[in-house]
Amino acid sequence: MSTYQIPKLTLVGAGPGAEDLITLRGIKALQGADVVLYDALVNPTLLEHAKPEALKVYVGKRRQALRYTQEQINTLIVDLAFTHGHVVRLKGGDPHVFGRGNEELQYADSYNIDTEFIPGISSAIGVAGLAGIPVTQRGISESVWVVTGTTREGTLSDDVLQAARSNATVVILMGVHRLDEIVEIFKKEGKAGTAIAVIQNGSLPGEQYVLGTVDTIATLVAAKNMAAPAIMVVGEVVRQHSRFQLEQIAQAHLIY
Ligand SMILES: C[S@@+](CC[C@H](N)C(=O)[O-])C[C@H]1O[C@@H](n2cnc3c(N)ncnc32)[C@H](O)[C@@H]1O
Numbered sequence: 061m062s063t064y065q066i067p068k069l070t071l072v073g074a075g076p077g078a079e080d081l082i083t084l085r086g087i088k089a090l091q092g093a094d095v096v097l098y099d100a101l102v103n104p105t106l107l108e109h110a111k112p113e114a115l116k117v118y119v120g121k122r123r124q125a126l127r128y129t130q131e132q133i134n135t136l137i138v139d140l141a142f143t144h145g146h147v148v149r150l151k152g153g154d155p156h157v158f159g160r161g162n163e164e165l166q167y168a169d170s171y172n173i174d175t176e177f178i179p180g181i182s183s184a185i186g187v188a189g190l191a192g193i194p195v196t197q198r199g200i201s202e203s204v205w206v207v208t209g210t211t212r213e214g215t216l217s218d219d220v221l222q223a224a225r226s227n228a229t230v231v232i233l234m235g236v237h238r239l240d241e242i243v244e245i246f247k248k249e250g251k252a253g254t255a256i257a258v259i260q261n262g263s264l265p266g267e268q269y270v271l272g273t274v275d276t277i278a279t280l281v282a283a284k285n286m287a288a289p290a291i292m293v294v295g296e297v298v299r300q301h302s303r304f305q306l307e308q309i310a311q312a313h314l315i316y
Contacts, residue, residue: 065094065145069137069168071161073154073180074102076187078263082106086150086178093148095140097133101152101289103264115144130160134167141173154182158208158233182206184231187262188293191269192301195229201297203228209235209242209292216241224249229295236260236290239278246274246294255298260290271298271307280311 070089075081090096090109098107100120107116119128119136128136141147155161156179165175184206188195195204205223209216209232216238223230224246235242236258246254252275259269270280274294298304 065143066174067141067171068146068174068176069141069149069165070146070176070178071149071151071155071165072178073159073182074098074106074150074152075181076153076183076190076263077101077103077261079103079105081181081186081263083178083180086180089148089176089178090150092146094145095147096150097137097140097147098150099152102150106150110148115140130163134164137164137168138171138173141168141171151180152183153186154180157182157184157206183262183289183291184233187259187291188231188257190263191257191259191267192303193257193293193298194300195231195293195297197297197300200300201227201229201295204231205229206231206233207235208233209238221245221249224251224294229293229297232292232294234288235292236281236286236288239281239292242292243274243278251294254294255296255304257293257298257301258286258290259293260286260288262291271301271304272311273308276311 072086072089087109093110093114095115096110097117097119119133121127137147149164151159151161168175185195205228207217207219207223211217220242254274256274256277257269257271258281261267268284270284272280
């Protein structure tokens, strides 16, 4: 005889990758989960916090063979909440930063399923900080813009141009494959000499980064064969990185 489980959805931010960058509240939610649905950018070791009998379902969009659409994920959450009880939806970084997290909360809510949100450390801020770059600093940058390099239509967001025109630190997610386009935008705004960092796999063992200027960054990224997941940080705060000056001297001798 099966016991009735109260349906619930908890949307949890897993942080940027390292297993100890999730919140304590997030771990507690995992411990109480009957089902965990997790994404490609979630560290799989986090699943060990869930009960052995909890159902664990990978719904990431990176391994093409197992691709779920957003609509299928929404339906799965609702179905599993009614059949199994507490669904924890674990997403990389913070689910509300380019994570489509609210769509899942709203969908579950439309079925009168109880929902809870547990934020996570977004790669936009956390990966930069972990790499030694503060996204704002008194006297250097008064604001930070977090922009997507890839919109719903698959194009570069117009906001990149608006951001390039501002004095803000600009953090671009999902943009490394459009680096050339992004570089051109900043150059047109007279920012060829502005400092820029690209950080891949932040907080993970495979982390790598490059520090350059808008002018040099494409060469540096190509030399290290960098790809997603990576963030770009554009702005003078990048010069606060302890190796920035040293790297510029080294590059001046190696590249040019
Ligand atoms: C769909 S967005 C999700 C962002 C996530 N919600 C967050 O707050 O970090 C995925 C993008 O986040 C960035 N990203 C996520 N984790 C990262 C990491 N560990 N290192 C560098 N970039 C990362 C990359 O730009 C990646 O393409």
